[in-house]
Amino acid sequence: MDFSYTEEQEMLRNGVGKFLEKSYDFDTRQKLVSSDAPWSPEAWQQFAEFGLLILPFSEEQGGLGGSISDCVAVAELFGRHLVVEPYVASILLGAAALAASDAPEAQEWLEKVQSGEAIAAFAYEEGHGTPSVEHVTMAATNGTLAGEKRLVTAGAEADVLVVVAKGDSGIPALFLVEQGADGLSARSYTTVDGRSAANITLDGVPATLLSDDAQTLERILAHAMNVQCAEAVGAMGALLAITGEYAATRKQFGVSIGSFQAIAHRLADMKIAHTKARATLLYTTALAETGAVTARDIAILKGQTGKLGQSIGESAIQIHGGVGMTDELSVSHYHKRLLALDAQFGGHAYHLRKVGTG
Secondary structure, eight states, X not given: OOOSOOHHHHHHHHHHHHHHHHHOOHHHHHHHHXXXXXXXHHHHHHHHHHTTTTTTSOGGGXXXXXXXXXXXXXXXXXXXXXXXXXXXXXXXXXXXXXXXXXXXXXXXXXXXXXXXXXXXXXXXOOSSOOOSGGGXXXXXXXXXXXXXXXXXXXXXXXXXXXXXXXXXXXSEEEEEEETTOTTEEEEEEEOTTSOEEEXXXXXXXXXXXXXXXXXXXXXXXXXXXXXXXXXXXXXXXXXXXXXXXXXXXXXXXXXXXXXXHHHHHHHHHHHHHHHHHHHHHHHHHHHXXXXXXXXXXXXXXXXXXXXXXXXXXXXXXXXXXXXGGSTTSXXXXXHHHHHHXXXXXXXXXXXXXXXXXX
16 A cells, blocks of 8 residues: 555645745744734635645536545645645535535535635534534524534635534434524634634524435545644644754754753654654545545544644643743644644544543
């Protein structure tokens, strides 16, 4: 089994990587996060020109027929640059749910999202931790939804919402709700890692059933978690590089701190953790590529990347000292991104307990 990226994937990574290196450096990203804009429209348009918005969809649905490994290859770069654009939320969650439906409204919205004309959001989390679809409590009654969804990425800006709620059969299903519908309200805020999110309140909001197939929902969530873990691995790699460079240039007593045994050991542990996380990512992605991935494989990947990412973030901050916690340095922002990715769809402790290693 080949765990390396293909020539085509490397070409895509090179193109996206060069754009991010030129136009999405840390200072530019910080100005964006501190502005009133939820993300960069220019960056989103550039993603569209690269074909990223249509990458995971079949050619019959106007896409490129890309695989999950294609998305993983790009997501690593997104993590490396702390991208705040809602790629996973709008494309791999919201639009993926639209693509899985036969409803005419779903296909209309899918085309708009693929063209960059519209943004889709995925309303899933209910506030007390929703690591599994089994924990979803919101239910549809007579074609309407009532309740609250929290931490919805791009929830206030999205043109259409895909809401996970229990259908008539009591099984979690996917529903479509258009922004501006009667009874729908959103309270927006910026998350700890710089993304735009919202708490969505639904008070008898009319909704269109997209799919009540449990396997479809599980597949969408599994693919999204796989790609999110690629973001985490990208952020880990960036932290490792930044911290290694700092340890080599920061001097105490006339020598670089990287020469101190305690620092050298910590850097070695960070390297091992990143290698382990990336190996797990590529292995799980290869399984997903062949259709052999299981829920246990996804849980192992989610648990490993969450736990190892937290360890790398803490080590990076320790090596940098107090300055590592400041807003001016990228280190703290990478750590916050890793913590945020870990918390979504269940933290590492939950997933490791699922596989009996917690």
